[in-house]
Amino acid sequence: MVEVHSKALKTTVNISRFIGKIENQTGPTVVFYAGIHGNEPAGIFALKQAFDTISPNQVNGSIYAISGNLSALRKSQRFIKQDLNRIWSEENLKALENKTVLSDEEHEQFELYEILKTILNKNSPPYYFIDLHTTSSETLPFITINDALINRKFADQYPVPIVLGIEEHLDGPLLSYINGKGYVSVGFESGQHDNENAISNALAFVYLTLGLTASINKDEFPEIDTHYEQLKRYARKLNDVFEIIHLHRLQNGDSFKMYPDFESFQNIKKGTLLAEANGEILKATYSARIFMPLYQKKGKEGYFIIRKIHPFFLKLSEILRKRKADGLLVVLPGVSWQDKSNGTLKVNLKIARFLAKQIFHLLGFRSKKTDATHLKLNNRERVTKIEMYQDLPWYSKSSAKNKAN
Ligand SMILES: [Zn+2]
Numbered sequence: 001m002v003e004v005h006s007k008a009l010k011t012t013v014n015i016s017r018f019i020g021k022i023e024n025q026t027g028p029t030v031v032f033y034a035g036i037h038g039n040e041p042a043g044i045f046a047l048k049q050a051f052d053t054i055s056p057n058q059v060n061g062s063i064y065a066i067s068g069n070l071s072a073l074r075k076s077q078r079f080i081k082q083d084l085n086r087i088w089s090e091e092n093l094k095a096l097e098n099k100t101v102l103s104d105e106e107h108e109q110f111e112l113y114e115i116l117k118t119i120l121n122k123n124s125p126p127y128y129f130i131d132l133h134t135t136s137s138e139t140l141p142f143i144t145i146n147d148a149l150i151n152r153k154f155a156d157q158y159p160v161p162i163v164l165g166i167e168e169h170l171d172g173p174l175l176s177y178i179n180g181k182g183y184v185s186v187g188f189e190s191g192q193h194d195n196e197n198a199i200s201n202a203l204a205f206v207y208l209t210l211g212l213t214a215s216i217n218k219d220e221f222p223e224i225d226t227h228y229e230q231l232k233r234y235a236r237k238l239n240d241v242f243e244i245i246h247l248h249r250l251q252n253g254d255s256f257k258m259y260p261d262f263e264s265f266q267n268i269k270k271g272t273l274l275a276e277a278n279g280e281i282l283k284a285t286y287s288a289r290i291f292m293p294l295y296q297k298k299g300k301e302g303y304f305i306i307r308k309i310h311p312f313f314l315k316l317s318e319i320l321r322k323r324k325a326d327g328l329l330v331v332l333p334g335v336s337w338q339d340k341s342n343g344t345l346k347v348n349l350k351i352a353r354f355l356a357k358q359i360f361h362l363l364g365f366r367s368k369k370t371d372a373t374h375l376k377l378n379n380r381e382r383v384t385k386i387e388m389y390q391d392l393p394w395y396s397k398s399s400a401k402n403k404a405n
Contacts, residue, residue, distance in 0.1 A: 001222040002067075002074045004041050007194040013048055016113060019065035020051030027061025028122040028213045032206060036085050036174060038072025039296070042190055043132025046202035054216065061215050062123045066115060068087070071104045078298040080104040086170065090178035091337065118342040125388045128154070129178045129185040132202050134193045136196045139264035140235045141201045144178040144187040147366065148380035150389050152241070152314075154184050157212050157394055158205070159232035161265065162241045163291065163306060168246045168366045170301075182385035197234060204230045207348050212394065238265065244285060247304035254278055256302050262293040266334055268305075275302060317362040321381050326363040343382025347375040
């Protein structure tokens with residue numbers, strides 16, 4: 001058992017790897033993670049509360065609530081040696097099996113990986129994976145997803161803003177790994193680490209998710225409506241889709257100080273003074289919105305800048321992806337499949353420099369630079385387990401956020 005403290009509630013709970021688990025042979029499978037970062041206990045407290053109230057005979061399918069970085073949770077710090085949310089790659093997982101000595105986070109990862117495999121083996125589809133986080137700055141509650149249509153469409157049902165494509169800027173988040181296996185995976189940031197509303201927003205999100213996945217019945221849990229209204233209120237009715245247009249990344253040894261009082265989603269003007277890094281003043285290079293400004297010591301991302309995606313482009317990209325229009329790209333000079341089965345394109349920038357990143361994004365690709373002249377592009381749509389989701393009501397519904405507002 002690990003003792004986890006909440007500054008917001010001034011109280012402590014004892015948890016083990018499973019905060020709760022209810023298993024049934026048939027029905028959807030919903031997996032919640034919390035405390036992947038040890039200084040983010042809000043999700044743990046929310047899940048504990050939910051599992052204390054929901055009884056197994058009220059559940060259709062299986063639900064799991066899993067605690068993430070137990071050793072870091074015990075110490076209320078983000079991580080001990082490595083960020084547990086930056087190490088989920090196939091290479092790392094393969095290497096783990098041959099290692100005899102594991103670091104704290106490798107040990108956590110190994111256990112989480114074994115649990116994930118077991119859950120996928122013994123339960124029935126559809127699968128949903130939810131990761132609960134909080135941020136160091138004040139923020140509205142929001143969703144982060146890898147930009148796959150199943151994620152977009154599922155996330156579209158919550159009354160909070162959605163930020164796409166963080167995975168392009170981060171290596172090895174847990175949810176990117178799971179989404180890469182083809183499953184719906186949604187990250188939820190419920191508020192500032194130590195605010196009480198980060199717990200109540202996480203709880204609202206948990207109930208809403210169980211309702212949306214048909215794991216619990218709305219007639220038996222009428223409070224789902226109240227939870228919906230709560231999230232809508234805390235999100236200040238903002239429920240657009242945003243993309244990241246800039247990240248100020250920190251290198252080891254950088255000094256970095258964000259200027260005080262920035263909140264995620266706050267509008268900023270070009271030229272706004274944002275932070276000091278290595279004695280230099282950083283100004284906003286766009287008029288847009290600031291996102292996840294860093295107000296804690298551990299972390300490699302200083303701040304992001306985000307911009308709303310126009311509903312027209314969301315709709316257009318959905319149509320293009322459903323038609324698998326990405327197959328047309330390989331007729332272009334400098335573009336070839338690296339591996340068609342998992343949707344990986346290789347782009348020679350010397351030849352295909354005219355192709356804007358935007359086009360790849362529309363078609364569902366996320367890019368990583370492999371060397372000075374080559375891009376590797378992954379298409380999330382080609383690995384999606386679409387047969388698992390395509391007949392569900394939320395998948396066929398036209399998007400609420402695609403309607404111009
Ligand atoms: Zn986190």
